[in-house]
Amino acid sequence: MTATETRTAGGGRRRRRGRGERSMVPEATFTSYYGRPIVKASPWTADIPAYLFLGGLAGGSSLLGAGADLTGRPALRRSARLTALGAIGGSFYALVHDLGRPARFHHMLRVAKVSSPMSVGTWILTAYGPMAGLAAVSEATGCLPRRWRDSLLGRWLPGAGRGAGLLAAGLGPAVASYTAVLIADTATPTWHAARRDLPFVFVGSAAAAAGGAGLMFSPTEEAAPARRLAVVGAAADLIASRTMESGMGVTAEPLHTGRPGKLLMTAKALTGLGAALAALGGVPAVGQRRRGLSAAGGGCLLAGSVCTRFGLFGAGQQSAEDPRYTVVPQRERLEGRDQAHNPA
């Protein structure tokens, strides 16, 4: 291997274009140091994409839980609050587990920095977690022994649950969207290039997942808002993903190649199918099978959201490992600047 290997940016792997049209623009060539990566891929393991999914699920579920609380849908409220607690609990586990020194997780609380999305996220979760927790715990009021139910605790808990649930619902969308900034605020080419539309993909995916969970765990007569959230979220996810990819140039390639490419393709299929099943489950004419269709649709949406997060995470890792995605966009930027300075 020569040191300054010049490769064609499209070479090596075939780039699959939507309708098989041939590009009239010559593929960019670039040079690298023995093909070695320039930027480093994040050291994050599966914990982080799992957290991206769980954080979104929690945020969306809190929204659903508060709405159900205010509109008198106790079964939906209960399932959404419990989903939120489970998901945020899983998030905390994943985040601490991924640290190089898990015992030092509280060092995150030493500082608050707007320049660090992870610091901002830490404080959002610190505020959100206990609220989601209290809202879920208040669901246990009915299970308390009779004498406790009449005590101060028993009388106070449902109200506290409503207040906490509303606060969690206010913070939920922030939990779901900040994670897009978390990964976009890096030198990882595909994540950074996706920065404009990634928050919309993430909130769409979060809403679809939360709606899906609502459909799975609540009775049909209360599930209408969950169904709407699921369908609207899935649509937002698919539309935002499309917009995002069209504006990314060469850094969109990792979204279509390798394992991440397969995951993202699966994600789109599952999200589309899930939304269709969820919508079908809302048609009264379907009769007895509505619950089953809704639950299946919800399951597809949850699986789709998981695939979206793992796919986007993996695509970023893949883009960091190939110097092409670092060099080619930077070269284009430099050439654009040169042309702006010295128009031919």
Place this chain on the structure above:
Amino acid sequence: MTATTRTGSAPAADLGYDQPPPRKGFFTDTSICIGCKACEVACKEWNMVPEDGLVLSGMSYDNTQGLGASTWRHVAFIEQPKSLGTQETDLQHEGVDALALAGGLTTSPPPSTRAQVDLGMPGTVLPGAEAAVGTATPFRWLMESDVCKHCTHAACLDVCPTGALFRTEFGTVVVQDDVCNGCGYCVPACPYGVIEKREGPSGNDAVGLAQKCTLCYDRLKGDLEPACAKACPTKSIQFGDLDDLRERAQVRVDQLVAAGETGARLYGHDPDDGVGGTGAMFLLLDEPEVYGLPPDPVVTTRDLPGMWRRAALAAVTMLAGGIAVFAGRSSQ
């Protein structure tokens, strides 16, 4: 993003240090690097950086391969079929006074007109094959000692959620091992791929923590130059006040261009570049990417205000959507 660090090349003063010493840095002049790797060794010795793999890479003489958690100086070796300045290969040197030539640094040796003579040396072609006399391939060997850039606008420092990474009074960027919790955020944030989480050897104190060059913060505190600069036998690695180094670098690059090495250029010297200029700058003889450096690095947090706006918009959209799905209560 800390607005105060956007103002220029005195990051320590901008952050509130009271009368800090002049900003310190490196000027690595790759045109005189001989690839001895004394910098790599001195760095490992002084900073007690553990061994991180003894492998043969097949990349010229570079078995170190790149900067990382346990490689804070890395010497790159590039073999190219190009000539170095006006230098020619396969010349006969009888009758050339090398000392006289070295005296006039800006002149290049006259092209040889003498025929090649067989000295009985081992050939460069397969046994039995015809030696290609008189068709010498131009050749040059580029060597570059890479290091943390100690950016004016350092992404690793901006994104660190614990405050483990900090700006020293010398304007350099250093990790505090007792604060870092190994979240790994600085690793993908660095536009140069410098900082990394240490994975081994097990038992090492810094396993699990982000690690990189400290510009020998401890030595600087004691008025000593960093270990790599101290060990460099050709002064390819120069340490000093950044302002002085910038002037010195400019003089040197002008000299090389005048001598015919038109590919000579500075890297990281411009305070208006994407990272606000670096504390460690380089004189390169080819494009940055040839050495494994990004051609136009930008601190990722430059785009952060826009990213927060988009995320806030997305969150508000989600909140509105969440309210809207409960609006039509009567319908299922």
